Amino acid sequence: MQSSFFQFAFRTTVNSGAGSRSLLPELIKGLGGRRAVLFTDKGLTNAGITDKIVQLFNLMPGGVQLAGVFDEIEQDAKSEIVNRGARFFKDLNADSLIALGGGSVLDTVKGIKWMLHKKINEIRAGLLGNTMEMWPEAQYIFIPHVAIPTTAGTGAEVSPIAVIYNEAAGIKMNLINPFINADFAILDPELTTGLPPKITAFTGFDALTHAVEAYFSPQNNPMADAFALQSILLIRDNLRNAVHEGTNIQARANMLMASTMAIQAFSLTLNAIPVHNMAHAFGARFNIPHGLANSVLLPSVMESLAPFYLSRIHGFAEALGIQNLPADPVQCLGIVTAQIRELRREIGLPETFAEFSISPSDLQTIVQAVQLDPSGVVFRLPAEVITKVANEVSGVVVHS
Numbered sequence: 400m401q402s403s404f405f406q407f408a409f410r411t412t413v414n415s416g417a418g419s420r421s422l423l424p425e426l427i428k429g430l431g432g433r434r435a436v437l438f439t440d441k442g443l444t445n446a447g448i449t450d451k452i453v454q455l456f457n458l459m460p461g462g463v464q465l466a467g468v469f470d471e472i473e474q475d476a477k478s479e480i481v482n483r484g485a486r487f488f489k490d491l492n493a494d495s496l497i498a499l500g501g502g503s504v505l506d507t508v509k510g511i512k513w514m515l516h517k518k519i520n521e522i523r524a525g526l527l528g529n530t531m532e533m534w535p536e537a538q539y540i541f542i543p544h545v546a547i548p549t550t551a552g553t554g555a556e557v558s559p560i561a562v563i564y565n566e567a568a569g570i571k572m573n574l575i576n577p578f579i580n581a582d583f584a585i586l587d588p589e590l591t592t593g594l595p596p597k598i599t600a601f602t603g604f605d606a607l608t609h610a611v612e613a614y615f616s617p618q619n620n621p622m623a624d625a626f627a628l629q630s631i632l633l634i635r636d637n638l639r640n641a642v643h644e645g646t647n648i649q650a651r652a653n654m655l656m657a658s659t660m661a662i663q664a665f666s667l668t669l670n671a672i673p674v675h676n677m678a679h680a681f682g683a684r685f686n687i688p689h690g691l692a693n694s695v696l697l698p699s700v701m702e703s704l705a706p707f708y709l710s711r712i713h714g715f716a717e718a719l720g721i722q723n724l725p726a727d728p729v730q731c732l733g734i735v736t737a738q739i740r741e742l743r744r745e746i747g748l749p750e751t752f753a754e755f756s757i758s759p760s761d762l763q764t765i766v767q768a769v770q771l772d773p774s775g776v777v778f779r780l781p782a783e784v785i786t787k788v789a790n791e792v793s794g795v796v797v798h799s
Contacts (some may be wrong), residue, residue, distance in 0.1 A: 405620040407667055410577060411546075411557040413659060415586040417648055423455050423497070423545060426583045427463045430543035432495030434466040436488050438508045439499040443549060444470045446593055452499055452547070466491045474688065475564040475571070476506040481522045485514045495543040498581065499590075501602065502553030502562075502689065505546050509561035509579040516540045523565055529773040531575040539578050546581035549590050551641070551654035552602025552690045554609060554662025556584035560669075564683065571679045573773050575669075586659065588651035596642045598690075599654075600746040603638040605690035606630065606658040607739075608697055612672045613664035614715055615708055626664035631718040633657035635742075642746040671778030673707065674700045677788060680768040685755045694748045698736040699788045704780075705732055753794025765789045 414422055427435050435456075439449050449470060456465040469487045472480055484507060488496070498508035510522055519525050546556035555561070561574040594602075607630075613619065614627040633653045640650035665672075677700060678692035701708050708715075709728040716724050716735050724731050743750070766785045769775060 405618070407620065407622040408577070409557070409663060410559070411580050411582065411584050413557065413584045413586060415652065415656060417587065417589050417652065419585050420452065420547060420587040420590065421455060423452065423547070423585060424461060424463050426545050427495050427497070427543055428461065430495065430582055432463060432543035434464050434491065434493045435495035435497050435543070436466055436491060436493045437468045437497045437499060438472060438484060438504060438511070439468070439470045440472045440504055441470055443500055448549060448590055448593070449499065451590070452497070463495075466493045472500065472504045472507045474503050474686075475682070476503045476510060476562060477564050477566055478510075478523050479566060481507050481510040481514065481563060482520065484508070485511045485520070488515065496545070498544075498546040498556070499549065501548065501550035502555045502605075505548065505553065505555035506561040506563065508544070508546070509555070510563050510574065512540060512542055512544055513561070513574060513576060513579050515542060522563060523567065526563060526565070526572040526574055528570075529573045529575070529776060534577060537576045537578055544581045545583045545585065547585045547587065547590065548655065548658070550594060550598065550602040551591060551651070551658040552605035554606065554658045554660075554665075556581055556586075557659050558662045558666045560666055562679070569683055570772060571683050571774075584659065586652070586655040588648050588655055591651045591655065592646045592648070594645065596645065596747060599645065600638070600642045600748050601688060601690035601694050602658075603634060603641065603654055603690075603746070604694035604697065604743065604748065606654070606661045607634050608674050608693040609661035609665040610634070611697065611715070612674060613661065613668045615711055616668035616670045616672075618668040618670040619711075620668065623664040623668045626660040628714070628718045630657040630661035630664065631715070633660075635718070635720055638742070639745060671707070672774055673704055673778060673780055676772055676775040676778070676780060677769055677785065679774050680765065680772045681752065683772075684761070684765070684768055685752065685757055687752060687755055691748070694743055695750065695752055695792050696788065698739045698743075699791045701732065702736050703784050703787045705729065708732055751792050751794035755794070757793045757795055759795055762789050762793055762795060
């Protein structure tokens with residue numbers, strides 16, 4: 400039994416199951432909302448998913464009005480779009496937030512919520528690198544907020560973290576506040592069945608990376624381990640089916656649950672996150688989707704930073720379902736990273752970032768980008784590790 404102090408909290412109430420989106424109007428009403436704004440992206444609008452949510456308010460009138468739809472959110476939760484979304488909300492005299500989408504949408508809405516609470520008009524003025532507000536400095540935000548994820552990867556519907564991209568500085572900023580996450584999350588697998596296989600694959604790897612970073616965190620604890628290990632098991636048993644059988648409702652539901660559990664473990668053991676540290680830097684610099692960056696980087700970082708993982712590698716290997724493990728942790732790590740690479744291959748994800756046309760000159764700045772990223776403040780990655788991993792995953796062909 401662990402005797403050192405740790406804290407574990409789960410503020411968001413999770414509603415899971417096919418068709419659970421039908422609860423949305425009553426949830427907003429129960430929170431005291433009357434005029435809600437739906438935030439989403441053009442892709443979901445064009446796919447007809449946005450209309451499925453809009454229809455709920457037409458079919459179930461009862462005191463809650465959908466005041467407007469803002470579907471201009473783009474990849475990476477850009478700060479300028481956060482600002483525009485906050486203005487849109489205020490111009491409509493709205494009082495409630497609905498976030499429908501992947502991590503970028505969910506984080507954008509958390510940024511908007513924080514801006515409204517702080518009464519600021521420019522989020523970059525309030526966020527400088529890492530902004531961490533904890534209770535009692537952080538207080539409950541009285542803005543009804545429901546999040547509906549359409550990908551199973553970020554878990555942003557329940558996490559107290561928002562990653563906002565500062566376009567001017569070229570970095571991803573971390574906002575941490577225990578009250579920016581949603582009051583309710585709706586995990587409806589019917590809204591994820593149209594997700595393309597590649598996005599299903601790399602968002603699933605994002606969830607796996609959250610579980611990995613939580614399990615190996617210096618802040619690990621028994622409750623976080625329970626969430627992380629169960630998430631790993633769910634991903635192990637369902638990600639292939641979710642990718643290759645996109646309409647498999649059970650696999651989709653299990654991946655949504657895995658994503659939610661993994662980010663909860665990650666958020667509450669937040670310390671050294673070397674894979675995310677590198678993924679943020681590569682993502683910001685080369686416009687690589689976050690989950691895809693994690694999927695390419697995960698095994699290479701684990702191998703290049705082996706001492707960080709060795710003490711707990713056997714427990715992780717068992718969760719992956721690997722049997723007949725060698726006693727030697729170094730050998731065990733090699734088997735684990737081989738298994739991760741095999742899973743990545745089976746679901747059609749690339750081994751490198753070759754498709755992003757990274758040049759040798761680009762790589763000369765990656766060490767500084769990784770070490771300056773706010774995610775690396777607690778655990779500074781050595782330059783030689785960054786260089787080794789970058790050379791492995793960049794896809795740059797060096798001609799002799």
